[in-house]
Each structure stands twice: as structure tokens, then as C-alpha cells.
Amino acid sequence: MTDLQNQSVALDGLAPPRGSPILTGRLVALLACLSAISVLSTNIILPAFPEIGHELGVTSRELGLTLSSFFITFAFAQLLVGPLADHYGRKRFVLGGLALFVIGTMVAGFAGTLDVLIAGRVIQALGVCAAAVLARAIARDLFDGETLGRALSLTMIATAAAPGFSPLLGSLLTTAMGWRAIFVMVGAAAVLIAWFYARSLGETLPPGRRTALSAASVVSAYGRLLREGRFILPAASVSLLMSGLFASFAAAPAILMSGMGLSSLQAGLYFAATVFVVFAAGLAAPRLAHRFGSRTITILGLATALLAGALLLIGPKSPGLGWYSLSMVIFLWGMGLANPLGTAITMSPFGKEAGLASALLGFLTMGAAAITTWLGSVLEYPPVLTLGAIQATVCAVALVTFFSSRRG
Structure with missing residues (x-):
């Protein structure tokens, strides 16, 4: 057994x-x-x-x-x-x-x-x-x-x-x-x-699979994960991608309410409507991964999210709801494909240290999100261009980093 x-x-x-x-x-x-x-x-x-x-x-x-x-x-x-x-x-x-x-x-x-x-x-x-x-x-x-x-x-x-x-x-x-x-x-x-x-x-964790615990062993374990390409490269990719999502939520009030004149209720309904894109992507991701491979679909998702940021950069400084929504739908679709599959790729080799690996992945995600949301609030450019630049940059870096993990 x-x-x-x-x-x-x-x-x-x-x-x-x-x-x-x-x-x-x-x-x-x-x-x-x-x-x-x-x-x-x-x-x-x-x-x-x-x-x-x-x-x-x-x-x-x-x-x-x-x-x-x-x-x-x-x-x-x-x-x-x-x-x-x-x-x-x-x-x-x-x-x-x-x-x-x-x-x-x-x-x-x-x-x-x-x-x-x-x-x-x-x-x-x-x-x-x-x-x-x-x-x-x-x-x-x-x-x-x-x-x-x-x-x-x-x-x-x-x-x-x-x-x-x-x-x-x-x-x-x-x-x-x-x-x-x-x-x-x-x-x-x-x-x-x-x-x-x-x-x-x-x-769900039997005693036989539990790890030893000491301050030195925890620090050493985190250090090993940070040096382990199988973890840090896909983890960094997922974290960067999710930081683009947090940046979009932080920028949305300025774009939707101040820029487009939506009320708080209308903005709330808008957010709720976009969730269905994530539903569809989340359901499609495992099916596509089964057919084409998890890494291939993760790369496709990262590239799709990158395209969404690029659309905001090349579009008007004060876009209408249609253009902005197109970018959001594309980003959420790409994020919905890449995030769960990238997370699975990150976690899979580390079953014995799943809690520690999950914690470090969460920390990296929160850290990246803190940086992108801070940048969105301090950069003195139109909110749409700022968001587009942030999303395009983090997704481009995530894509390059994930490609590196394939060779690692």
C-alpha cells in the first residue's frame, strides 16, 4: 500500500x-x-x-x-x-x-x-x-x-x-x-x-511523508528551492503573470470609474462579468494540456496575456469600454490557461515539501503583486498606458523565464 x-x-x-x-x-x-x-x-x-x-x-x-x-x-x-x-x-x-x-x-x-x-x-x-x-x-x-x-x-x-x-x-x-x-x-x-x-x-499528509523542522532546516530548504531551476523559473513566471492581474484590479477604478464614468455598481457588475472568461479558460486548460502538453499550453497562455498588454500600449490613451474589454478578455483567457498549469509544473517535483513550496510560491506572487500595484499608483502616465506597460513587461519576462525552465 x-x-x-x-x-x-x-x-x-x-x-x-x-x-x-x-x-x-x-x-x-x-x-x-x-x-x-x-x-x-x-x-x-x-x-x-x-x-x-x-x-x-x-x-x-x-x-x-x-x-x-x-x-x-x-x-x-x-x-x-x-x-x-x-x-x-x-x-x-x-x-x-x-x-x-x-x-x-x-x-x-x-x-x-x-x-x-x-x-x-x-x-x-x-x-x-x-x-x-x-x-x-x-x-x-x-x-x-x-x-x-x-x-x-x-x-x-x-x-x-x-x-x-x-x-x-x-x-x-x-x-x-x-x-x-x-x-x-x-x-x-x-x-x-x-x-x-x-x-x-x-x-492528507501521513506521518511518513512529513519533514524535519528547525530554523536552520527551513532556511536551508527555502534556499534550495530558490536555487532549484525546476522551482524558481516556473514559480517566477506564474508570480509575474499574476502580478499583472493584480495590477489590472488596482488600475480598474481609475480606468472604469474616473475615465469612463461607470458607477461603483456598474464597475462591480463589470468585474463579475469578466469572471466567466476565467471560468471558460479554467475548464479548457486541462483538456488542452492533455492534448498538447502542459508546457505548451502554459507558453500559449503567457503569450496571450502578453498580447493583451500590447493592445493597451498600441491603442488609444483613453480607450472606450470595447477596446479595454477586449484587452481584459484576452489577458484573463491567457492567465486562466497559464496560471493553473504553471502552478502544477512548479509544484509537481516537490511533493515532500509541498507546503514549503506552496508558501514560497505565494510569497513570490504577493511580492510581485506589491511591486506592480505600487508602480501603477506612482507612475505619472495615463492609467491605461501604465497598465499596458506593466502587463506587457511582466508577461514578456515571464515568457522568457518559462522558456528557460524548459532547458533547466
């Missing part, structure tokens, strides 16, 4: 208790929920900024600290969660992280000052980073090869849908019940996910 068969994992319909696990709808739903809750909690509060600022007596710019504090905490905390979960197992960190997230959500929801709100967001990030990191690690525990790519493709659909739908959801909740209702909703979602995970899956 294999290590996976020897472990006492109650799959309860997600996969059979004997034999190799199969990819089921319930398992995909669980992985998607674990991955999406972190993205959902990131920007769902954006539509509530005016109301929060009015009630707490702060400006929208000051409220930006609730985002930056979340991102910074999330980026560094996952570097600890990954190796700890490789040593102690997944279950305690998934459930403990979600519990901590609920505590942070309560602190933020009852906040009466900006400092308390920021503290709540920091606690949220400390907890929810475990769910995001370990969703990929759990997928790697259970699957490899094409099945891993398919699992990550389907999981990515939900992860990409969360930032698309969350502004609209946040706007509706704020309008109907006030901004504190946002935190009630995400807290309730975390409780439901924790219940679903504990009842349906549980531990």
Missing part, C-alpha cells in the same frame, strides 16, 4: 478510502473554498471605504493601510505556515488558521478606530494565509501529473472569481446592511469552510 493509502483519512465521498484518490466535485469545491476565502477577504471591503471612512473619521487613503497591512502580513506569515504544515500536517493549520481568521474578523467588525480595524485585518491575514497556502499543498498531497493540473485549474476558477465578485458583493452588503455586515459574512463563510473541511477531508 502507498503512504496515502496507509493514512487514516476519512474522505467521506471526496475520494474512496482505498486506492488512489479521485478528483471529485466535492473535493474541488473544498479546495476552491480554501483558496478563495483569502482572496475574497482581501478586497471585499473596497466598496465600503467611503462609509467606513465617514464612520471612523479617516480618509480613503488612510484606509489603504487596511490593504497593505493585510498583504504584508499574508506574504510573510505563509513562509512560516508552509514548513510548519510539512512537519505537523495540514489539518491543525487549516482549522486553526480559519479560527484565527474568524477572531480577526470579529475584531475588525467591531472596530471603532482605524488602529483596531488594521489590527483585525492583520489577525485575519495571519489566519487565512494558511488556507490559501495549504489548498495547493493538499492538492499536491493527493494528486500529481495531469490530475494535479486539473485540480488546480478548477480551484483557480473560484480563486479568480472571488476578486471579480467580491466588490459587487461588498457593495450590496454595505448598501443593504452597512459595512460591518461584510465582516459578518466572511466570518460565517470561514466557519462553514472549516466545518466542511473537518467533516469531509481532514489530514
Whole structure:
């Protein structure tokens, strides 16, 4: 029997208790929920900024600290969660992280000052980073090869849908019940996910596959991954690609609302509509990979995303909604193909260190996103040209880097 068969994992319909696990709808739903809750909690509060600022007596710019504090905490905390979960197992960190997230959500929801709100967001990030990191690690525990790519493709659909739908959801909740209702909703979602995970899956890393743990061994392991071409080259490609997506979300208010005159509700509906492109790409990616190979389709996706950035560069400085939407659809299609397959290629050789590899990949993605969103806010050029330059640059570098990984 294999290590996976020897472990006492109650799959309860997600996969059979004997034999190799199969990819089921319930398992995909669980992985998607674990991955999406972190993205959902990131920007769902954006539509509530005016109301929060009015009630707490702060400006929208000051409220930006609730985002930056979340991102910074999330980026560094996952570097600890990954190796700890490789040593102690997944279950305690998934459930403990979600519990901590609920505590942070309560602190933020009852906040009466900006400092308390920021503290709540920091606690949220400390907890929810475990769910995001370990969703990929759990997928790697259970699957490899094409099945891993398919699992990550389907999981990515939900992860990409969360930032698309969350502004609209946040706007509706704020309008109907006030901004504190946002935190009630995400807290309730975390409780439901924790219940679903504990009842349906549980531990996926058997003791025989766990790694030793010490500060020196963790630093050494991260160092090895950073020097390992099979990891760092595809990981850098995926991170650069995703930084282009974050840049597009950061630039969208200036482009859609200030530039084109859309209302906040219209902008939220626009984001929600674009999610269906990601749905289609996520479903197509594993089928295309099966026929043409994962690396070939990843390269195609990166090249497609590069084309989207180029369209913004060669188009008008103040494009109409049609031209901008064309670029967005092309970018999201390319991202939807390349991201899950590139992630699977990155993670596949490192099954024994899946948590650590997932954590480092997440850190690189957050770091790249922080740089591109910062550049988008400080470069004094028309927002469309700035976004086009950022997307074209990061996708070009990602494409060259991924080609290098083929030779590595």
C-alpha cells in the first residue's frame, strides 16, 4: 500500500478510502473554498471605504493601510505556515488558521478606530494565509501529473472569481446592511469552510511523508528551492503573470470609474462579468494540456496575456469600454490557461515539501503583486498606458523565464 493509502483519512465521498484518490466535485469545491476565502477577504471591503471612512473619521487613503497591512502580513506569515504544515500536517493549520481568521474578523467588525480595524485585518491575514497556502499543498498531497493540473485549474476558477465578485458583493452588503455586515459574512463563510473541511477531508499528509523542522532546516530548504531551476523559473513566471492581474484590479477604478464614468455598481457588475472568461479558460486548460502538453499550453497562455498588454500600449490613451474589454478578455483567457498549469509544473517535483513550496510560491506572487500595484499608483502616465506597460513587461519576462525552465 502507498503512504496515502496507509493514512487514516476519512474522505467521506471526496475520494474512496482505498486506492488512489479521485478528483471529485466535492473535493474541488473544498479546495476552491480554501483558496478563495483569502482572496475574497482581501478586497471585499473596497466598496465600503467611503462609509467606513465617514464612520471612523479617516480618509480613503488612510484606509489603504487596511490593504497593505493585510498583504504584508499574508506574504510573510505563509513562509512560516508552509514548513510548519510539512512537519505537523495540514489539518491543525487549516482549522486553526480559519479560527484565527474568524477572531480577526470579529475584531475588525467591531472596530471603532482605524488602529483596531488594521489590527483585525492583520489577525485575519495571519489566519487565512494558511488556507490559501495549504489548498495547493493538499492538492499536491493527493494528486500529481495531469490530475494535479486539473485540480488546480478548477480551484483557480473560484480563486479568480472571488476578486471579480467580491466588490459587487461588498457593495450590496454595505448598501443593504452597512459595512460591518461584510465582516459578518466572511466570518460565517470561514466557519462553514472549516466545518466542511473537518467533516469531509481532514489530514492528507501521513506521518511518513512529513519533514524535519528547525530554523536552520527551513532556511536551508527555502534556499534550495530558490536555487532549484525546476522551482524558481516556473514559480517566477506564474508570480509575474499574476502580478499583472493584480495590477489590472488596482488600475480598474481609475480606468472604469474616473475615465469612463461607470458607477461603483456598474464597475462591480463589470468585474463579475469578466469572471466567466476565467471560468471558460479554467475548464479548457486541462483538456488542452492533455492534448498538447502542459508546457505548451502554459507558453500559449503567457503569450496571450502578453498580447493583451500590447493592445493597451498600441491603442488609444483613453480607450472606450470595447477596446479595454477586449484587452481584459484576452489577458484573463491567457492567465486562466497559464496560471493553473504553471502552478502544477512548479509544484509537481516537490511533493515532500509541498507546503514549503506552496508558501514560497505565494510569497513570490504577493511580492510581485506589491511591486506592480505600487508602480501603477506612482507612475505619472495615463492609467491605461501604465497598465499596458506593466502587463506587457511582466508577461514578456515571464515568457522568457518559462522558456528557460524548459532547458533547466
